[in-house]
Amino acid sequence: MGKKVFHVSDDVHRLVVQYCQQNGYQMSDWVSRALTKAVTSDAPVPMLEKKVLPKNHGDVSDLGAKPWEQPAFYERKPQEDDSTKSSGPADPRAGKS
Numbered sequence: 001m002g003k004k005v006f007h008v009s010d011d012v013h014r015l016v017v018q019y020c021q022q023n024g025y026q027m028s029d030w031v032s033r034a035l036t037k038a039v040t041s042d043a044p045v046p047m048l049e050k051k052v053l054p055k056n057h058g059d060v061s062d063l064g065a066k067p068w069e070q071p072a073f074y075e076r077k078p079q080e081d082d083s084t085k086s087s088g089p090a091d092p093r094a095g096k097s
Contacts, residue, residue, distance in 0.1 A: 006031070 008016075020027045038045045070076075 003028070 016027060016031070019025075020030050
């Protein structure tokens with residue numbers, strides 16, 4: 001039997017650990033039974049509002065192209081403006097004796 005990971009908040013995890021310890025349950029078995037009961041029963045399971053993630057499929061990036069049409073980050077040439085250009089030598093060791 002393979003194990004799967006469920007992500008829960010720290011508060012929920014603490015509550016479940018405490019409940020299982022007080023009642024002598026192994027946490028993985030209790031979680032399996034609770035989830036099975038929740039999804040197989042006819043009773044509705046109260047849920048919190050679902051998080052809606054933004055959909056950025058057709059967005060245009062700051063480079064003016066869709067993300068999949070842009071060159072890879074390692075192929076992009078750095079953009080320099082006058083404030084980032086150095087007036088000194090390119091090699092900081094140059095000119096030192």
